[in-house]
Amino acid sequence: MDKQNTKNLTLFAITWPIFIELLLHMLMGNADTLMLSQYSDNAVAAVGVGNQILSVVIVMFGFVAQGAAVLIAQNIGAEKPKTAGQIALNALSMNLIFSLVLSIALFIWAEPILALMDLPHELMDEGLAYMQIVGGLIFVQALIMTTGAILRSYGYTKDTMVVTIIMNIINVIGNYFVIFGPFGFPILGVEGVAYSTAISRFIGFIALVILLVKRTRGDLNFANLFRYEKNHVKSLLKIGVPSAGEQLSYNASQMVITYFVAQLGTIAITTKVYTQNIMMFIFLFSVAIGQGTQILIGHMIGAGKIEDAYVRALKSLRISIFISLATAGVIYLVAKPFLGIFTDNGSIIEAGTVLLLMTVVLEPGRAFNLIMISSLRSAGDVKFPVYIGILVMWGISVTFAWFFGIFLGLGLIGIWIGFIADEWLRGVLMLRRWKQRNWVRMSFVDKTNS
Template identity: 45%
Template sequence: MEKGQVLDKRITLFALLWPILIETFLRMLFGTVDTFMLSGYNDNAVAGVGAANQYVSILILLFQMVSGGSSIIISQYLGARNNKKASDVAMVSIMFNLVFGLFISVILLVFSGKILGLMNFQRDVYQYSKEFLSILGSFSFIQAVSITISAILRSHGHVKYPMYVNMGANALNILGNFMFIYGMFGMPVLGVKGVAISTVSSQLIGLIVIFIILKNKVGLRFSVVEVLKMPKNAIAQILKSIFKIGGPSAGESISYNISQVVITGLIATYMGEYALQTRFYVFNLMFYIMLFGLATGQATQIMIGHLIGAGRTDDAYKTCLRSLKIAVTVSFIVAVMFFIFGKVFLGFFTDNENIITIGGMLFAITVILEPGRSFNLVVGFSLKGAGDARFILYLGLVSMWSVAVFMSYFLGVVLHLGLIGVWTAFAMDEWIRGIVMLKRWRSRAWEKMSVVSKEDKVGIETKDEELLQSVN
């Protein structure tokens, strides 16, 4: 797997950050393009697709349980210069997520309506949501494998290629939306169904391309037969290591998304149709505020994984704090811009004055919320990169449900503050978790949690100054 060797490259935060930033932006753009184009079709269609996407987000996080864990382990093995074990982890992770993705696809094909029925949507919103989820969910295995391969490429430092693939997939998605929403080129007007078909088609093409890139750039030739030939105890040990990190990491993210589903249910039940629509419109725009912090966290995690694998814990410690300062500063500036221009942005999606007015107030709270989220993202990803994923899970379970969910109900419903109360609860949750995570990082308890043993560290030179020069 010599093509996968990236430790001789000068990997800097900026070199990792900007492709991840663009790739994440393009992933978010999928949902925003769908929302924008559907907003001219029907506001309830927007709410329905937004509700379905919450479940899709949970599925993605389930797939990231493996891809995220394998990414961290591969980074640490590459830092230890053990390419053979890095390759084995990559093969097993692709195989597992392929099988798991196929299983989820069958479940959603059969039960998407019953799953959505758990939320108290009005009839039109439910119908649109079911149409979207039944199609997109039936092809979940595409996302499962694509996410895994992207994570493997990023671990090897090939962060540009997932960006290019997402760029092409977005272009195809936009073209498909035009065809099925507006009936271009003689295609039937399918509305929400058309958006789902367009999304799945573009994702499938992206998967084919990224498989080819994996073979050519990393040298990994995935084969089901080859994985099955691996010793069963070796596969079990790899999966154990992946789930040791990926399980708690995904569990924390799944808890967050489930808590958001519960809060969405509270909004739908107690605050009415306009509040629900406002929540989806504002959340779509808020993704772009958190974008830099998310990309910085992911880039920092790759760097810290390599540094931990190489035994450079002091450099890893400094890298997290340096990245945190950058992310908090940028997120605050972007949040202020959205506070100033938020109503204008909302006006691109809807002409409903109630939605625009309430949304403008929510962007004011976002100025306080987003810097706290940057603490969460950068320090959280750093702790995961070091192998300290369980702490993140336990903290998330306590704060998300006792602060985000409970205080959303108390402030939003009991005190009748509506979405203002919900957004205030969000800000409280982000800051509490962010501050506690920073204290955990400063304690340096994470230094003992690397999955790479001394026996795994082959060929590391004590005077290696080529790995991640940016931390010096």
């Protein structure tokens, strides 16, 4: 590994490829939604509910990738490349085994899971096809997450960006063939989109593995892929499980809220899917800055540069709040034509416009969470965000969503009130935690020589 590659990293240098990569990942999901919207609104709703379930599953095997990202970054900062390499191998093999089990479970129990989500009967066939194909092959996404996290922790953010570009091109071409049926190709609808997604992910994973071998040749010995070191596995679980716990709690709470929305009908489900797809472009900046900040702070903590790490997080937060507020405001101004890209249903466009106005208030609060939780995690303070997350997500977000959205009959507006209260309260608590500096003595750097 080129040591200069990590020592000379700046926030901009490490974040812009992450931003492009995340943008393309979101475009892949939006490409499915946009192209399916030309096929049917019901197909969009079915895939939207399916993806809500799959996002929870992804978090369940994401705990290994999260743990690996923090541990590798800290050990690279401490100039322990061999230790970082062995942690990377342990993470890959652990996620392979775990994600295969989850993939099999999703394929077998796809229908009862969708029924549990109260998916409308008219959406069940399409939802089932999507869940069994994409869910049954979800282990490939687990491996993509892990290899991508490893490469980014080493500083090779451009590599993962290029692979994502390739995956998007393949996915869009595949979608075009299965939805529009050019040259006599059969129109396969949701099932075809599911196959296109799965194939593009598999090709992306192969490319990432090739790059991982090339970039870390001196640090990774693949003969040790299934040779576990107790201390590394313990550290992976110690930091990864709580990190994923915060995300798992969030996604589980979102599933409950989606259940509430399903009671409002298919139009409400579709409005939520379209609006949240647009919102992804708003908080994309904060996600990218958060991931870049996590890598930099991990390197700083490993190198013992505590004050630099403290200042870096606060600078990143200010940048993220400004960008998210400006982006949300601009998107609200063009909300109707933006929503019109997805649908010509007037009810969906009107409701979505109101939700995007509320998003101008929501997104700066989300920026607090994305930046400060990433900073705390990279410093080793992984339990506090989970405790606060579980308390606030369920005590505020879910409770408010039910009270305002269902009980008071405000519908999606009530749901968004819950989102706003949740993000702002958690964000302020995370900032307070960072300023208290409890994280200073929580480093996970391996103390042995490497």
